[in-house]
Amino acid sequence: MKWPSFFRTIQAKLIIIYVLLILIAMQLIGVYFVSAMKNSLTSNFTKDLQERAELLSVLAADKLGGTGDTGENNPVESLGAIVNNLFNLNGAEIQVLDASGKVLITSYPSHADYVGKKNTQTVVSRALQGIKDNEEYVIDEDNVRKKVVAKPVMNNGKIVGAIYIVASMKELYDTMGRVNNIFISGILLALGMTCVLGVILAHTITHPIKEMTNHATAVAEGSFDQKMPVFGNDEIGQLSEAFNYMTSRLREALIQNEEEKEKLASILTNMSDGVIATDEAGKVILMNRRAGAILGVDEDELAGSDIAQVLGLTPEQADTFTEGTYVTMLLQISPEEEKEKSRHYMVRVTFTPIHRREFGITGTIAVLQDVTEQEKLEASRREFVANVSHELRTPLTTIKSYTEALDDGALDDPPLAARFVGVIQNETERMIRLVTDLLHLSRLDNKEALLRKQPTDVLEMLEDVSDRFSFQMQQKGILAEVRVEEGVQKAPFDRDQIDQVLDNLVSNALKYTPSGGSITMEAALTEGRLLAISVQDTGIGIPKKDLDRIFERFYRVDKARSRNMGGTGLGLSIAREIVLAHGGTISLQSELGQGTKVTFTLPLGDEGGSAS
Template identity: 75%
Template structure:
């Protein structure tokens, strides 16, 4: 834990500032030290060399005078003079001075320890160069004792001739000792400067980092949801500007989050109360949001929907799911079977990808609409249009065929022409009936017709219906039975409309009842406020599979036979609409080869509305 704390300290701005200060001072002092030491070394070495060169030059002059003016002197006197000159006048501490003759032999030396060198030849390069007349000769050597020395050699001239050389090898230990002492002083200064810099760095960095720590602490509180934080402003510098900017940001953030919460509440309320289902997925296709309507359409609880892949949830093919995930925008129809429901439903799904800047597609929004009823209505409309087209095309084709036959010469045959004209008239009347029924349905659908309700005696109305069809029943030897319950009061209804209902139902019973059959018209109370009127026959009946569609427009059980009997296929549809307009209901029960019973109910009390409700 302590090691981690130490590492954490070195990651702080305070530590970084201290390290930067120390490094700056260290680098500056190093640069200055390198330059100073180098300059000092060059200066000391140069001075040392110049002094040595001057001494060697002067010594070479004196030695030349001594060796040249001593022709009258004995050799021993010359050597003694040279020894005195070397040991007394030009004695240099830590240096060896040698005087050489023209052949390079040592005549005398300043070091008594090197007395055995006398008479021996000095073969060093600087000596050879000096004996050749080169005056600028110096060399840096390290002797056997690891002592660094500066070697200088000067030629000795007399009368323009080289008669010898002066050799000086001076130790540089004192010079390097001086430089080492200066270096120690310089290093001590650097260390003292670094310590002072570190102390000042701590103080200065604290003045910078303390406001930053305060801003950090306030920012952490804001991140945790406390937007009442205000950072104190310590000055007008950059940190003060940062504090003011933080306070401004906090207030703006508080307002933005408040507005965001308000918008979120609005969005949640909208999603919850939408009539369409909404399903939101993430970039991987997993459901992350579902509203109440979507869960109702799918027949599942929201908790069971969230987290599932939308393709599995909605039964979408993997290829389609991949297209949606890649940004496909559009809608499609799907038939699904919601949990807990027997009948499947048709839903329209509209997909919209969710884009985020620099990240691309991050999810998908699917809007679900239950269009089961709309699709059923659309299918009914298409079927209705197809049926109308077929019903109109058949008589028109017949009329066209017979008209062409008349035009081709059948008109010349009175008997044949009369029969053709009769067919044309029958087909024309059939078209008129069809168009009339369509117009009647159109008025009912468009609310253009009015119900003119009046109290009607039910027994009298049913007797008139029986009388209207008595001739046709007599022709087919069909017996009619009328049964009306006693004490049925007059019922408010539109007599013309109900007469049409009865005519359509009785006409169907008459068409499909064989000779010798029976048609029964009955009226009774189904309850205290409802009248039930039924028409029963002993005809061929209707198969069970057709009962659910018998009230659809243009639907026929036996299409060929119904059309040949002049029916339009709209009679029961019109009857149903009229009964619904009276706030009643109509139903049909049938058994093949036994008979059919059509029953419709009417309210016995007027609700006060004269217009058809829901239809016209």
């Protein structure tokens, strides 16, 4: 498996291409060179045979024509001496033929028996017919290539014979073979050197690429501290510099992206509103901690869930959400772990589609705003306005009715008129008390009520409260008791304000405690160095369902009975606001039919000072 992977590398491809280019070039050169050399050698060899045959035919013309005055007795023998001495060729046979084609002379002694016999070769027949260019290639029984040349012998325009030459081309082809061997050796040597040079060249090119690949892999894995070495000023060097620049810019971009991501994650985590992100199919892909708290689940549990099911949307609401438009809904959500406690969140959900160019809507951002307290405050405001309206309307209606009665003639009946005027006065005083309490609450809400804190004797204050209600308690046969723990002497607070708190608490206890009961006022120190003052009665008590709302304004456990007793429904609310203004707390404990205990605490710091 290693070699196939090597051949797929750029280095192997460069070496192969480089070697193939050299091999093809040398092959083309070799083919051309060998072909040209073969043609040249063959042409020269044939030309030499043609010239020898031409010269011999000239010499033989005089001998065979019998016209020459040579003084020789036997011209054939003289011609044989010329053939053997002057025209003897290594590996060639020369025959002199007469006009009939019979062999007169042969240069091969082994072919002496050819003398007197007729040579029937085609080239000989053509030569005896007067054709000068007669040649052909033959291969004998020993598989030796030979060149055959035949020339006519002319004497006075008459053919008197022919010259026949058969020359072996073995030496010529042996020479060509040696040249080919030399050429092949040169090709192999050149290819070897080419391979070495190709490896060096390929390494020079691929080494920077390998380095860049390693650095690119490291960058992909998050390592941006390594720098690509620059091996030169060529294109690869410029590429290395560009790669280093890209790495630095990418590192800066990722650092900035991480910072922005951390900022966004911190913002999402610490947002007071819940945020849920979905994909184009409405599946939850992201949820912050606040959204999980509102829904009562872990933010990782709902990944991949459908947001319509998560928020409990109705089919109509889900259809509106999937339209991809800006939508705001008010939903009531019950967290899973709070369902048994019947706790609900009023959540205003705003759906904002995410648009991506060329892709349309790719998701939705849902912002969950907990408006439970706002809705409660709004409901309380509406209830407060309704209660104030009702509290004012009742005495006003009574005053109007009695005024109309007086106007209709009740003034003429003095006893009846006096009773009507008394009712009008009582209702007027009731409205004055109501307005006074409302103004007092308004000043406390707006921090406009100044607290004049002074060291106050706690025992003396409680005894004064008991003395103010002593006559009413004696009338109902209620026993009053004051208890002050040892060590409790003076404490800094606004005496008038705390007197009002105690008056409201004792007044309530007196109203709802039957004859023969008792009211106990007690002062003690807590572990946190707070002064705790409590008012406990043995009255009718308060049902548990009303305990959470007992300090709300105008809230009455028994509305008809408390209104008949002259209460405005603001006493406990005013008491709570005064205690909170002092920096303390107030709480109420009660059992139906067993009595009620109201306790408030006051801090002991800032003695002798005053605060608003």
